[in-house]
Amino acid sequence: MTATAPAGTAGLAGGVDPARIAALHEAAVRTFEAQRPRSRELHERARASMPGGVPMSWMVKWPGPWPTFVDRAQGAHFTCVDGIDHVDLCLGDTGAMTGHSPAATVRAVTEQLGRGITTMLPGEDAAVAAEDLASRFGLPQWQFTLTATDANRHLLRYARHVTGRPKVAVVDWCYHGSVDESFATLDADGRVVARRGNIGPPVPLAETTAVLPFNDVEALEAALGTGEVACVLLEPAMTNIGIVLPDDGYLAAVRDACDRTGTLMVVDETHTLCAGPGGCTRAWDLRPDAVVVGKTIGGGVPAAAFGMTADLTARVQRSVELEDIDVGGVGGTLAGNALSMAAVRATLTEVLTPAAFETMTAQAVRWTEGVQAGIDAAGLPWQVTRLGCRAEYTFRPEAPHDGAQAAAADDFALQQLVHLQALVDGILLTPFHNMALMSPVTTAEDVDRHTASFGALTQALVG
Structure with missing residues (x-):
């Protein structure tokens, strides 16, 4: 340096x-x-x-x-x-939006440390946390991961799996964690290319991804009209390239285009949870097929989650054999661990009120x-x-x-x-x-x- x-x-x-x-x-x-x-x-x-x-x-x-x-x-x-004392306006880039070490989360984590950290089995905290998220976002079924990257990645796999379509659509200059398909942008000629700084992309991004300028309904309609796109993954307002707010009617147009083309709408609320207890989904009455939320819900302890509609959940469950449910590229040994779930329950119910x-x-x-x-x-x-x-x-x-x-x-x-x-x-x-x-x-x-x-x-x- x-x-x-x-x-x-x-x-x-x-x-x-x-x-x-x-x-x-x-x-x-x-x-x-x-x-x-x-x-x-x-x-x-x-x-x-x-x-x-x-x-x-x-x-x-x-x-x-x-x-x-x-x-x-x-x-x-x-x-x-x-x-030197610092006022922290970064707050772990949203990971500590609760403030550092909130008392309720620290208490829950401290108690759980002595009762077991990870077991690969569910506990009551997970059920309470899922119920809280369902109430906030209006989606009835939830799964837990360690990062929003994991949650986004899992939903992209599910979307391709249940629709049988090869591509996903993301917004130009978006950020959804280290998800390979999302590190794509448009060049000067409007072609899909790897975003500057993308390290070792596994395949050319044009093979996996359609890229849509934010607030551009015409581009959205054209991409979804190909019938190749399994889902649109977007933040309801862009946050990692500066805050870019949606035009009036834009998100409704996304929902309508998805409905007409059989495309899933996935809303990443990892940063836009700042809009309120249920993020933009609740504040703006959105109707996504799936929602991702991460970082903040564990009060700084690694945790994230994704929620799905009853219909999408049923499609996923019908299409995945029990024998194969542990090898499909969705999940992780530490996902939903007891320590994270204790942190999520306490943070949601006592801190992010x-x-x-x-x-x-x-x-x-x-x-x-x-x-x-x-x-x-x-x-x-x-x-x-x-x-x-x-x-x-x-x-x-x-x-x-x-x-x-x-x-x-x-x-x-x-x-x-x-x-x-x-x-x-x-x-x-x-x-x-x-x-x-x-x-x-x-x-x-x-x-x-x-x-x-x-x-x-x-x-x-x-x-």
Whole structure:
């Protein structure tokens, strides 16, 4: 990793002088280095045994010359090994949307640790958790996995299996975890190709995937009209390329096109659970054939789930022989383990309550207003969008209409500066885009700390 300003298209999308970005980045690096000597020591040690000195490769992308090493995290804050308190607006990129170590989840997990961690057999917690999810999302049948990636992958297999169709459809610039079929995008000529950075795709993506621009009903109709598509997998609002909200009627058009063509509609609510207790599915009265939810439901303990309609469940059960049910590529030895299920039950029933979402959303409104004030005061051509308790700004004057617009608005050097300056000021944003998430214990003071930091940076960018 380097302490110099990152290369990229600085200033082209953000309306800011690239030289100013570079100068502010250099100053922030010097402050970061002075603040975090213990993190530097640990990073240098870790490089001897881990590539990049991190336990997962994408962690090298955090801004700064080395990662910030965490000592402890509680509620909406964490303290790094150098003793610096941080307001955490990343919250494990939704994995800790509950706040770090919520008391109810910790209590349930602690009790379960002494009663057994994994048994490959069901317990009462699983039934209670499934009933809670059914009530939230309106889908009656649920299965549990360790990650949303697993849940998405399982549903794609089921969709191809019950429909007999070879392809799946995803949205251009989507993200559904490490699902092979979803790492596809459209090139300048509208052809399906592997997304930039896709590592070792097993087959050409055009063989497995149709790619649809978000909010494009015509493209949706054309893809489903081929009769090759087993399911459409989409977030009801895009979140991993900046928040992109659906046009009025778009999701209804997806449902209608799926109904007319015998295509399944799979909604990934892993991040859009921020819209409320039942995600966008409940808030917007969607009617998907299947829903995926992950990360948050275990309060930070690895857990995810997928729900299905009674009809889809029956189709799956009729088409899978009992003798083969354990070798079909769906499931996992640790899926639905006792520890995860204890965490899910407690998190759903005691932490992610309707009242909690009201508190979280109120703080997101406050955060959005603070960011908009900073943008307006500096006269920058940026905008901010909110979805429930999640909000994000992009380096463009209008909200993006699809993933390609959101991607084109990115400015890597500017993004790195924004994140590094926030980190220097004791604030953690979600990595790789400019998103903030509120937990049930995020306070107005936490939000205002970000508003002050953001306002100072925007003034520095134009001053």
